[in-house]
Amino acid sequence: MRRRRVALLGLLAAGLLAAQAVLPAAAAPRLETGFRRGVGIHTMLNWARLDRGDPGRYAEAPFEGPAYALPEATLRNVRAAGFDFVRLTVDPGPFLQAEGAPREALDRLLVATVRRFLAAGLAVMVNFHDNSQVSRFESVNWLRSPEEPVFKAYLALVRRTAGLLAGLGSAGVAFEPINEPGYGYDGASTRRWQAMCEMLHAAVRAAAPDLLVVLTGAQGGNRHGLVALDPAPFRASRVRYSFHAYEPYPFTHQGVVSKQESARAWRYFSDLPYPPASVPLPMVLDQVRANVEADATLAPLERRRMVAEARAQAAAYVAAGFDRRGIARAFDEVLDWARRNGVRPDQIVLGEFGATRTYGRYRASDPLSYETWLRDMREAAEQRGFAWSFWALGGHGGMALVSEDGATTLDRTSLRALGLSAE
Template identity: 30%
Template sequence: MAFVRDGGVAAIGRRALGAGLLAGALAPRPSAAAPAPPAALRHGLNLTNWFRFPASPEPERLRAYLPDAAMAEIRAAGFTFVRLCIQPQVLLRADGSLHPARLAVALEAVERLQRAGLAVIVDAHPESWYPEDHPEHGRALLDFWRGMAPALRRFDPDRTVVEILNEPIFRDHAAWAALQEQALGVVRAALPDHWVVLTGADWGSLDGLQRLRPLRDARAIYSVHDYSPGILAGLASWEQGLDSDALARLPFPVTDAARCRAALDGSPHARTRAIGAHYCDEGWNAARLHAQLARAAAWGRAHKAPVMILEFGAHAHLNQAARLAYFEAFAKAAAREGLGWALWGYGDIMGFPARPGPHPARLDPALLRALGLGG
């Protein structure tokens, strides 16, 4: 996820404060059009906690997290795929090999999800690896795929997708390019026919994508994470101490800047009022959101490369009218641009919040309708 990492510092805030970034150095892809990605990669849902923050990494506890009935509910709601976020440390042993019993549960999870009718993106989603600063973390990523990629051979290449790394930071885009290409080589040695998700640096952002030159791989999909505008969607979570209750009153779409700023009346926090006023003055609406996603689609057309929005969301504390309007505008813009998407997430405050009980989250019918799902 793009919003919270490093003790609550949000990536989107880093970009907003942002340093200039170097252009990537991946080899250009050929001019011939690549095959279209699988039709199942249309409407997705991130499974955020199962193998990322498990209550226990022990196999029986892992297996019990998501029952078959919950998988069937996800599919019945209209989702066509899931992004299975796996923290490699959950599966890796100290010697760099994969823990056999935990790996077996992860593979069983892929099988069960596919049996429920869902395609699966298997996403390497570490929470404490920073390969841009620590070469040993890059080596650990390669170790993970040396074990994981061969284990995925038995799954349908059009329904089982490999994602090299979630949200690489990398101020040096050339360094990320080199590591991504090396990791792709590891994956391709075991999985020559599976689709693979690649991404740009800068936390997998749109800016990172636009600095990326695609690899020569006909079955590659390029990922973007987009939580724009972060003041609204994430309640400016990159900055500590703000009045989040006041920010949660902001409207979407913004039809009148003065009326928008009035939503901040009563907040005693000057910094919150200033940030909120900036959002109001920018005039965020469906057209501006569409323009944001159109930049990603334009990159894909220019490079003849499929692009997907594999993370987006809006904070559950945002007022319901704005939240639902935002989701509706996002889904419609993505559809107009032909972009598949995956909501962040199942059991997460940015999508369907976690709850106790046999199903880790409730699929809110109003949110599903806003996304164009749920019948």
């Protein structure tokens, strides 16, 4: 697809503009029930296999092998718990790279996967969710301009995929054409994202006039990015709006190894309290110190520096006091944006939220703090009429809903916090 001729790209752009111009002017129809309680599926069609001879290319069958399988027992447990949809993340990179028969095989795999969830009684939100494995397909490298060749190819991919999903003929299918755009932190890139979002929406509508579309703001898809988005161009369309929420990050990302300077200390956080003031600060700082001192890879001077840095960040987390009231204020920003713009609360989706917890090889939040934070987030969303999707069902890193890595059973603490059946 990256070899498409410039002339073809010009025709595509013209077609998208035309499709956008003919959107109906009537009021948006009432959304059907469903897509209320979801869970992310990040292990089936993401983190694709790479070509053994060229790490800059995906393998011809990128999602083949046991690592991409979802056991039927896990699927049954998801449905029995009370979830009504899955947010299926799909790496667009292999679809952008493949041509001919391999490309058609990927389309068939995507359609078959969606049909499997539908047959299990679950609606499906298909989300194009890039990653950093092959840099030329990582969105941060091509969202710089609507004229980027990869973005134009991406528009063609969005249009093609929308047609496939619409062809399923199910009201239980939605399409989220991009995940967490990494721009929009200044006026110019905010305006650029608005234009690109409109182009993505038009690409869907060119092939699927009535498919449910999930749109997001920039700034990594957070609430600030959403409230900077102008929804007026989409008012006559069947859409929902998504934002992601992981605040406070020192709590939700305990134990996570990050290369970001501001997040280096997270790997040494465990048992941080939530609400922050529920445990005396000296106890919090003693745990942080013990975690740093247990790291045998640190040289003595580096260890002393990291103890000071980690303790300072933990103390700042406690002092900030971000609790249920902070969550309420954050979600009210989204609700106020919706009211100002004539967006119904049931069109809002808390598209991702989750936190690391202690299980298996992961040492993160204690069960009580974890359950309290997760319940506060879910209740804040529901009280405002927002749908939600928990991150995520499985995958390594410590945020999984399955009870252990590789398990088919679901974590009972998480289910209780989400208001679902833990039986």
